[in-house]
Amino acid sequence: MADHISNPESKEPAGGWGSLKSIARIYGEAWPTPAAVEALARQNKPGGFMCVSCAWPKPANYHPFEFCENGAKATLWDLTNARCTPDFWGDHTVTELRAWKDHDLEMTGRLTHPMRYDGGTDRYVEVTWEEAFEQIGAALKKQTPESTVFYSSGHAGLEAAYLYALLARAFGTNNLPQSSNMCHETTSVGLSNVIGSPVGTIVWEDLEKADAFFFFGQNPGSNSPRFLHPLQDAKKRGASIVTFNPVIEQGLVSFVNPQNPFDMLTGNETAISDEYLQVQAGGDIAAILGLCKTVIEADDAALSAGAPRVLDVAFIEEHTTGFDRFIDCVRQADWQDIERESGLSEQAIRKAGEIYISSERVIGVYGMGLTQHAEGALNIAMLVNLLLLRGNIGREGAGCCPVRGHSNVQGQRTVGVAEKTKLIPMDKLRQLFNFDPPVKDGLTIVDAVKGLIAGEVRAFVCLGGNLLRAVPEQKEMEKGWEKLDLTVMVSTKLNRSHLFPGKQAYILPCLSRLEMDRQASGSQTVTTEDSFSHISASIGKRTPASPYLKSELAIVTGIAQATLPDNPKFKWDEWTADYGLVRDLIEATYPKDFKDYNGRMFQPGGFYRGNDAHDRIWNTEEKKAAFTSPERLNALSFEERIGRYRLVTMRSNDQFNTTIYGYSDRFRGIEGTRDVVLMCEEDIEAAGLYAGQSIRLVSDFEDGKRRELGGLLVTPHNLPRGTIGAYYPESNVLNAIDHHDRLSKTPASKAIPVRIEI
Numbered sequence: 059m060a061d062h063i064s065n066p067e068s069k070e071p072a073g074g075w076g077s078l079k080s081i082a083r084i085y086g087e088a089w090p091t092p093a094a095v096e097a098l099a100r101q102n103k104p105g106g107f108m109c110v111s112c113a114w115p116k117p118a119n120y121h122p123f124e125f126c127e128n129g130a131k132a133t134l135w136d137l138t139n140a141r142c143t144p145d146f147w148g149d150h151t152v153t154e155l156r157a158w159k160d161h162d163l164e165m166t167g168r169l170t171h172p173m174r175y176d177g178g179t180d181r182y183v184e185v186t187w188e189e190a191f192e193q194i195g196a197a198l199k200k201q202t203p204e205s206t207v208f209y210s211s212g213h214a215g216l217e218a219a220y221l222y223a224l225l226a227r228a229f230g231t232n233n234l235p236q237s238s239n240m241c242h243e244t245t246s247v248g249l250s251n252v253i254g255s256p257v258g259t260i261v262w263e264d265l266e267k268a269d270a271f272f273f274f275g276q277n278p279g280s281n282s283p284r285f286l287h288p289l290q291d292a293k294k295r296g297a298s299i300v301t302f303n304p305v306i307e308q309g310l311v312s313f314v315n316p317q318n319p320f321d322m323l324t325g326n327e328t329a330i331s332d333e334y335l336q337v338q339a340g341g342d343i344a345a346i347l348g349l350c351k352t353v354i355e356a357d358d359a360a361l362s363a364g365a366p367r368v369l370d371v372a373f374i375e376e377h378t379t380g381f382d383r384f385i386d387c388v389r390q391a392d393w394q395d396i397e398r399e400s401g402l403s404e405q406a407i408r409k410a411g412e413i414y415i416s417s418e419r420v421i422g423v424y425g426m427g428l429t430q431h432a433e434g435a436l437n438i439a440m441l442v443n444l445l446l447l448r449g450n451i452g453r454e455g456a457g458c459c460p461v462r463g464h465s466n467v468q469g470q471r472t473v474g475v476a477e478k479t480k481l482i483p484m485d486k487l488r489q490l491f492n493f494d495p496p497v498k499d500g501l502t503i504v505d506a507v508k509g510l511i512a513g514e515v516r517a518f519v520c521l522g523g524n525l526l527r528a529v530p531e532q533k534e535m536e537k538g539w540e541k542l543d544l545t546v547m548v549s550t551k552l553n554r555s556h557l558f559p560g561k562q563a564y565i566l567p568c569l570s571r572l573e574m575d576r577q578a579s580g581s582q583t584v585t586t587e588d589s590f591s592h593i594s595a596s597i598g599k600r601t602p603a604s605p606y607l608k609s610e611l612a613i614v615t616g617i618a619q620a621t622l623p624d625n626p627k628f629k630w631d632e633w634t635a636d637y638g639l640v641r642d643l644i645e646a647t648y649p650k651d652f653k654d655y656n657g658r659m660f661q662p663g664g665f666y667r668g669n670d671a672h673d674r675i676w677n678t679e680e681k682k683a684a685f686t687s688p689e690r691l692n693a694l695s696f697e698e699r700i701g702r703y704r705l706v707t708m709r710s711n712d713q714f715n716t717t718i719y720g721y722s723d724r725f726r727g728i729e730g731t732r733d734v735v736l737m738c739e740e741d742i743e744a745a746g747l748y749a750g751q752s753i754r755l756v757s758d759f760e761d762g763k764r765r766e767l768g769g770l771l772v773t774p775h776n777l778p779r780g781t782i783g784a785y786y787p788e789s790n791v792l793n794a795i796d797h798h799d800r801l802s803k804t805p806a807s808k809a810i811p812v813r814i815e816i
C-alpha cells in the first residue's frame with residue numbers, strides 16, 4: 059500500500075478541528091495579514107461581501123462567523139500575498155508552464171497587469187488597458203458573430219453579467235454559454251420540463267420545517283458546508299436524512315460544528331444520514347423507481363384497509379399530468395431489475411421508502427450526482443416523480459433543492475447570460491437599447507467545443523473560469539484553442555487555459571469581490587443570487603491586489619466600447635461610474651423579479667425574487683407538474699460489459715473546481731497526491747491488481763478515439779462494484795465531448811465508461 063495514503067477509511071467527521079486545521083494550513087502558507095480574519099468575519103453578512111465560493115444561501119439570522127471551511131479557503135486564496143507580475147514571464151515561457159500542475163500555477167498569486175501574448179518570445183508581455191481594449195475591439199470586429207463565443211464562469215456579479223450578455227447580443231450573437239452548461243443546465247432544462255421552473259423551489263424557512271431530506275449525489279461536507287448547520291439543526295429536532303451516493307461522503311455521515319464551542323471541546327458529533335444507500339453510479343432512476351414502488355404499495359394497502367391514503371390524491375388530481383401512465387410503469391417494474399440497475403437491495407430501498415412515507419414534509423436535494431449523466435434530466439424527473447406522489451412541492455417544509463455551484467451561477471442566467479433565446483426578453487432589450495437582438499439560439503458549451511475543434515469558432519472571450527480544464531475532450535481542446543484567432547481571459551489567477559494562447563491572446567486581471575471597487579461615483583456594490591433565488595448586495599473593502607486591476611464590469615464596458623458601434627442608448631461610461639444604474643436596467647428588463655432592486659438589495663438574507671413552482675403555479679406546456687414515465691432504468695448511454703467501469707470524476711475537499719488548494723482530501727483519507735483511482739477491494743482483486751499499483755485509465759466510449767490518463771495509483775475505497783473514482787479536472791482528458799445529458803448537453807462526468815490498462 060502506498061504510504062501517501064494515510065487512511066482510506068477516514069472516520070473523521072466533517073467540520074470539527076480538522077476543518078480549522080485545514081483553513082489554518084492555507085492561512086499559514088502564503089497568507090496574510092490579520093486583516094484577512096477581519097474579512098472572514100464580514101463574509102455573507104449584510105454590509106459585508108458575499109462568499110466567492112459556492113451559492114449556498116445566506117441566512118437572515120446569521121452566525122457570528124457565517125463562513126465554512128471551504129468558503130474561508132476561497133477567501134484566503136484571493137487574499138494571498140503572492141503576485142504574478144509581468145516579471146514572472148521573464149523566467150518562464152508559456153510552453154514550459156504547461157508542465158506545471160494546476161495548484162502551482164495558481165500559487166503564483168494574483169495577476170497584477172493586463173498582458174498580451176507575444177508569440178516571438180512565447181511569453182505574455184505587459185500591455186496597457188487602452189491598448190488591450192483597442193486591440194481586442196479591432197480583433198472582434200474582424201470576426202462574425204457566429205464565430206465568436208462569450209463564455210462566463212459563475213463568478214461575476216449580476217451587474218457585470220447583465221452588461222456582458224448585452225455586449226454579446228449587441229455584437230450579434232447569443233453564444234453565451236456558461237459554467238452551468240457543465241453543471242446544472244440539466245436542472246434548467248430538466249426541471250423546467252416537469253415543473254416549469256429552472257431553479258429549486260425551496261427557501262430557507264423550508265429547511266427549518268422539513269421532516270426528511272433525501273440526498274441524491276450532492277456532497278455538502280465539501281461543496282456547500284454551511285448546509286451542514288441547518289442539517290444539524292434538523293437532526294436535533296428529529297428530522298431524518300437519507301442519502302443515495304456511491305461514495306461514503308463524510309459530511310453526510312457525521313458533523314462537528316466548528317462554530318459551536320461545546321461541540322468542539324466535547325467532540326460532540328451529530329450523525330447525519332439515517333440511511334446511506336451506496337447506489338451505483340448512474341443507478342438513481344432504478345433506485346427512485348423502487349422508492350415510488352414502495353409508496354404505491356403502501357397506498358394500495360391503505361386503500362384496502364380503509365386507512366388514510368399515502369398518495370396526496372387531491373394534489374395529484376389538481377396539479378399533475380401523466381399520473382396513470384407513471385403508476386402503470388411503477389407497478390410493472392420488477393424488483394430484480396431495480397436491484398440490478400441500482401446496485402441496492404430491495405430491503406434497503408424499502409427501508410428508505412418507509413422514511414419517505416412516514417415524513418410529512420420532504421425536501422429532495424441533489425447535485426452533480428444526478429445532473430452529470432447521459433440521462434441526467436431523467437434522473438431529475440424521477441426525483442420530481444417521487445416528490446409529486448405526496449405533494450412535496452410548493453408547500454412548507456417540502457420541495458426540490460438543486461444545490462448550485464458558483465456563487466452567482468444561477469444569477470447570471472437570470473440576467474441574460476444564456477444561449478437559449480426563449481429565456482431572454484428580447485423585446486425589452488430592443489425597447490431599452492434600440493437594437494435588434496439576434497434571433498438564433500447560441501452555442502452550448504458542448505457545441506462551442508465542437509465548433510472550436512472543427513475550426514468554426516474563431517474567438518473566445520472568457521469572463522472568469524478555466525474552460526480548457528473544465529470541459530471534456532481536453533487534449534483536442536488544447537490543440538483547438540491555440541488555433542483560435544483571439545482568446546481573451548478575464549481572470550484573477552493564472553491557470554492552464556492561459557497556456558494555450560490564440561493567435562492574439564490577452565489576460566485581463568480583475569478585482570476579486572473582496573476588494574474595494576472604486577469608480578467615478580464612489581465605492582461600488584455588486585449583487586449575487588444564491589441557490590434559493592435570493593439576491594444580496596456585496597461590498598468589497600480590501601485594498602485591491604494591484605493598482606492596475608479593473609472590475610469585471612469595467613472590463614466588460616471597456617471591451618464593449620472598443621467593439622460596438624456607437625449607440626446613444628449604450629451609456630457604458632455612466633454605467634461604469636455607477637452600478638446602481640445597471641441595476642435599474644436589470645429592473646427595467648425583468649420587472650417582476652427585480653422590483654425595487656436598489657432599495658431591497660441590503661435586506662438581511664437577500665430579497666426573494668420569487669418562484670412560481672414554489673406557489674404551485676406550473677409554467678409547463680400543460681400548466682401542470684408532469685409525472686415522467688421512465689423508459690429506462692439507468693442514466694447511462696452505454697451497456698454493461700466485463701472490464702468496463704463507470705468512472706465518477708470527484709472533487710476533493712481541497713479544491714474549488716479547477717482551483718486546487720492542496721493535496722489533502724482528509725474526509726476520504728487521501729493525502730499528498732491526486733493521482734489516484736479509487737476502487738473497491740473486490741474490483742481490485744477481480745482485475746488482478748494490487749493497492750498502490752500504477753495503472754492507466756483508457757476511455758471506453760467506442761468512438762474510436764484514444765483517450766488516456768496514466769500514473770494513477772490503485773487506492774482501495776469503499777465503493778460499489780463497477781464504480782470507480784478519480785479526481786476532476788485531471789480526469790477530464792478521459793471524457794468524450796459527445797458523452798453528455800441527452801436533453802441539456804451537460805457533459806456526463808459522473809459515469810464515464812473506462813477500461814484499465816497496466
Ligand SMILES: Nc1nc2c(c(=O)[nH]1)N[C@H]1C(S)=C(S)[C@@H](COP(=O)(O)OP(=O)(O)OC[C@H]3O[C@@H](n4cnc5c(=O)[nH]c(N)nc54)[C@H](O)[C@@H]3O)O[C@H]1N2
Nearest residue numbers: 128275276277281302305339340425426427463713714715
Ligand atoms: N469546496 C468546493 N465547493 C464547491 C466546488 C468545489 O469544487 N469545491 N464546486 C462548486 C460547484 S461549481 C458545484 S456545481 C458544486 C458541486 O457540488 P456537488 O453537486 O456536491 O458535486 P460533486 O462533488 O461533483 O458530486 C456530488 C456527489 O455525487 C456523487 N455521485 C456521483 N455519481 C453519482 C450517481 O450516479 N448517483 C448519485 N446518487 N450520486 C453520485 C459523488 O460521489 C459526490 O458525492 O459545488 C460547488 N462548491
Ligand SMILES: Nc1nc2c(c(=O)[nH]1)N[C@H]1C(S)=C(S)[C@@H](COP(=O)(O)OP(=O)(O)OC[C@H]3O[C@@H](n4cnc5c(=O)[nH]c(N)nc54)[C@H](O)[C@@H]3O)O[C@H]1N2
Nearest residue numbers: 211213241522523524528549550551553707715716786807
Ligand atoms: N470531469 C468533470 N468536469 C467538470 C465537473 C466535474 O464534476 N467533473 N464539474 C463542472 C462544473 S460543475 C463546473 S461549474 C465547471 C467549472 O468550470 P469554470 O467555472 O470554468 O472553472 P473554475 O475552476 O471555477 O475557474 C477558476 C478560474 O477562475 C478565475 N477566477 C476566480 N475567481 C474569479 C473572479 O472573481 N472573477 C473572474 N473573472 N475570474 C475568477 C481564476 O483565474 C481561476 O483560475 O467545471 C465542470 N467540469
Ligand SMILES: [Mo]
Nearest residue numbers: 241242463464
Ligand atoms: Mo458547477
